[in-house]
Amino acid sequence: MITLSSSALGGEVLLMIGIPGMSKIHHRLFSILFCLFYLIAFSGNCTILFIIKRTPSLHEPMHHFLSMLAVVDLVMTMCTLPTTLGIFWFDIRTIGFDACLTQMYFIHIISVLESSVLLAMAFDRFVAISRPLRYKAILTKVTIIKMGLAMLVRAVVSLLPIPFLLKRLSYCANNSLSHSFCVHPDVMKLACEDDITVNILYGLVVILSTAGIDFIFIVLSYVLIVRTVVNLGAKGKCWKTLNTCVSHICAVFVFFIPMIGLSMIHRFGKDVPPIVSTVVAYIYLIVPPALNPVIYSIKSKPIRKAIWRMLLWKRNTVRNRDTISLQGV
Template identity: 65%
Template sequence: MLPSQSYVNISFFQPPAFLMIGIPGLEAIHGWISMPFSAMYTAALTGNCLILLTVRRTPSLHQPMYYFLSMLALTDVGLTLSTLPTTLAVLWFDYRLIGFNACLVQMFFLHSFSVMESSVLLAMSFDRFVAISNPLRYAAILTNNVIFRIGLAIVARATLSLFPVPFLLKRLNFCPNKILLSHSFCFHPDVMRRACADITINILYGLYVVVSTAGIDSLLIVLSYTLILSTVLGLASPRERVQALNTCVSHILAVFVFFIPVIGVSMIHRFGRHLPPIVHALVAYLYLVVPPVLNPIIYSVKSKPIREAMLKMLRRKSQS
């Protein structure tokens, strides 16, 4: 393979495909690693589909809080399906190739569902704020029509934010000898660094998307909980305070499960280039796989109505 300098005179090059590395340094045991990954993907899909089925089949759960939970479950299913095919192809069959355009499509959906998850968590914090600060008008404020519009706004925001990204990448000249991706899926910072061109615009737009979505969402969630805490502290009895805060525990845990890995992966890709490749890979998997696995567990354990409805539905299934 010739050094990269010898390609300076090539006018334009886009690779027909990229080569995915999987988990760097652990290629020899990908077969063993595939077992916990398969278990996590199965748990994520099963748990989130069970949440969706439970809310749909239980009339008492047809409330704003559980509609937003269904949105979170749908987003987690989408996030899981975005990485599942290529990850398991690499780990199970050692199939590492992904076409250039297929890579851009996967990247678009992966990041779109991530932005949607951030937006849904923000919507859920607004739901908790309304429920605690203005409980008598809760149903009047968060009507089915309002919730539907919030859902459309979440999808539109993610789609419009990520729509330019594939086109910004397609305009770049890539290096013929830099087609090896650091993960078993297409991640925007990873793909754009395979280019032999000025990627300043791509970096700035990527930073804009992160700040304007997850950055703003996290600040608004903190603001929501500041207002919630102020309202709760104004309640007369300690028992009322505990009951009010207890309705927020599941959501707070879901926020931490999502935003801590998001912050970690953003920091590592921008400031941790000196770190071993395996650290980048593990943090990326933590960001993409762990929230869809843990969210159904959090809500089924901490939310009594969800837990009871789920158990009732499973009992009916076993008896039929």
């Protein structure tokens, strides 16, 4: 049974605080910051997808996985944007309970998918460095599609019980969420008298069996990569080979460090101020979609060259159009 505040339209609603204890001036400043992050996330990931699609030389396994990462980041941005900007721009702080569970489900699915894609990209780098002659034979388009479907099925199935486990709980007058979006630990703590041990254990099992295992295999992949690179002998060749992994390593750190920090805070940080948990949650869900395209645009030479070619082509197109117009005059 759910007993929460009722909206004017009827039904149960939850109250999203946003950032606790913040003045209106700081509230507006953060609203501009969030808007900037969302703008970078949308434009950056759309640019990455456009460039990979329009550049035949980028139709390789590594860039197919990068396209997956860009799609995942775009979906994550769309999941958190409505409620986050709703709070900071329009002061809309209520969300229906079912809508909250839906948002929570998709946020966690996308988080698991991002972890899976980062693991697939680590495997891609391992095959490219350790088996360069068989690289394209191992990671064919069919294989990549199968990997993508397997990642999606794993995320959907592993998280499917969570909304139903939350539905069975009773919720009382306390309906305040500590973020501007719905996440499982936050909603779970609103239960008034029910035992939430099952929810805690299942959430722990899911995160360990998905992101936990992914992180272990990513580390293992890089151990094998380093061993392969060391066996190459020449220092210049070693650094050149490892340089192809820098973008991916940065993306792994940007995703996993905030995720591990947030998990630790939710499970062991009872005395941690609420604002710390809130800020880490924003970093975990909003920062990676904005930083990933920036990282790959700066550190990936093929992507950087493709962006420059696109910009030069646009500039030449405009110049030629102006020349034709002047000649016509």
